[in-house]
Amino acid sequence: MSHEVHHFSMGGWLFALAYITSAVGCxxxxxxxxxxxxxxxxxxxxxxTLMAALSIGGVGIWLMHFIGMMGFDVPGSAIRYDLGLTLLSVALAVTATLVGLRILDTDVQWIRGLPSDVRLLVGGVIMGFAVAGMHYSGMAAVRIQGELEQGRSYVAASVAIGVVASIVALWLSRVAERPAVRIPAAAVMGCAVVALHYTGMAGIAVTVDPSAPNPEGMTIMTLLFPGFIIGVALLAVPVVALMASASTQDLEQEREMAIWLGGDGPETVSRPYGRHVKR
Known part of the structure; x- marks a missing residue:
């Protein structure tokens, strides 16, 4: 018989914090x-690309998940987390996000030979499965005094949400030259992560066994304290790098000036996504 489960035991503010964290990381x-x-x-x-994967996978996906898990409560049972599976979920989120981004913009010749829309689709699918894989590997780390099961229909729905929204977000990131356009992209990706999380959580069925031994592992707060510190560090690096880096317009002007001073003739320079610039 399914036991009572709470997803917002600490209040609705946790939902807002989880979404904001995901959107900022994305x-x-x-x-x-x-x-x-x-x-x-x-x-x-x-x-x-590596900084992008750490920001999206480490903060936008993983940290959001465990902020949301702060509200997860099973009356009558303590909740603990397996450290090994938790670390695996971090690695999965970052690695799969990195692979998805690299497929979208890569130096590998046979991948660059594929149409950009195909690379966008493949990258989005991989990133969508990264979000889902992180969530369910994180849920596999949950230990309670009893059993926890996932509803298959909810799993399928959550994966579909992650894939579709990831494709949309990657497309927006590719065409978004201005920060104002990247804001909706981050909002979409944040919605995807949060929607996937709570769709998957809605399909959870818990059976508490009072005779079972108390679960072993780490508490959510023990995990989140270093998680927040690492998350802030992961965000600080790309934010500082973004603030210190030159704008695209500045780079174009510097390149044109160098070409003019060097007296080079017209030559086509390859750019990402198949664009070319005459120099």
């Missing part, structure tokens, strides 16, 4: 992804 990540798209060297492109 905005920083999408801004870094835009810098990667405009980078002239593979080293700079890799550096910006």
């Amino acid at each position: 905005y920083a990540g999408l801004s870094c992804a835009r810098k990667a798209a405009n980078a002239w060297t593979s080293v700079a492109r890799t550096r910006w």
Whole structure:
């Protein structure tokens, strides 16, 4: 028989905090992804893409999930978390997000040969599964005095939400030259993460066994304290890098000045997403 479960035991403010955290992490990540798209060297492109994956995967996805889990409560049972599976969920979120972004803008020749819409679709699907994989690996880390099961229909619905919204967010990040356009992209991605989380949580069925031993592992607060510190550090690095970096217009002007001083003739320079610039 299914036991009572609370998802907002600490109040509705936790939902708002989870969404804001996800949106901020996604905005920083999408801004870094835009810098990667405009980078002239593979080293700079890799550096910006890595910061984007850490911001989106580490903060926008993982930290949001565990903020939301602060409101998860099962009356009559303590809740603990397996550290190994929790760390796995972080690695999965960041790695899969990195792969999705790299497919969208990569130096690998056979991938660059694919149409941009195909790369967008594949990247979005991978990022959507990254959000879902992070959520369900994080839920696999939950330990209670009894059993916890996931409803298959809710799992399917949550994965679909993550994939569709990730594709939309990646498309917006690709065409968003101005920060004002990246804001809705981050809002969409934040909605995707939060909607996936609570859709999956709605399908949870819990059976409490009073005779079962108390669960072992870490409490949510023990996990979140270092999580917040790491999350702030993960956001601080790309934010400082974004503030210190030159704008795309500045880079174009510097490049044109260098070409003019060097006296080079017209030559086509390859740019991300198949665009070219005459120099």
